[in-house]
Amino acid sequence: MIKGDFSRKKLTREFYTGELIQVAKSLLGKILVKQDEDRLFAGRIVEVEAYDGAVDEAAHTFIGRTPRNEIMFGTGGFLYVYFTYGMYFCCNVVTGLEGEGKAVLLRAVEPLTGIKSMAENRLKRTPVDPASLTKKEFRNLTSGPGKLCQAFDIKREHNGTDLLGNRIYITEGENVKAGDIVTSKRIGITKSVDLPWRFYIRNNPFVSK
DNA sequence: ATTCCGATTGCCT
């Protein structure tokens, strides 16, 4: 359905510079695309979390500007990629304006294109026959922030990527009905734990946990 | 220089 479909419109700078929570919810159902030299990856965004350095102790920007969070303090529409737990990467969509320090963590996507490559990246062996994956293995390709970055091969070098460029970008997708968006507390954090800033598509099998 | 610990995952009981 999406494979080979380049007709969908890219999200604009105006979209990304909008209000954090609005952007976070609106990202659900959109298509994350990564075009490598030899491979194309695409997945439908099904789970996100919002982070806001102005009020949110869990945000990397809460402590003020550092070399690490420089991209997150920039203007909306750039990718903030960070390394965590000594072995994983997580990627965020920066939102708002220069200096605000707001971003949306991409927590899970539903694989659409490049599934064979995603499986090879996740299982760390090659070749992999996608048809041989069990339902559980298939779900496990992109059902978490570290998993989706490994599947898409998103790493340190992609920090700061302009989402209006041609390497990594997000396009329009299928509309998600408001009633299908679930709001909850965020996962895996120890500060500002009560902010209801996790959003996901109801009953989607790729949503983490 | 040293210490602490994390926006995670996978394996073990």
Added chain:
DNA sequence: GGCAATCGGAATG
């Protein structure tokens, strides 16, 4: 459900 893996960023000495 518990916990180890693994390392870089930030704080502290």
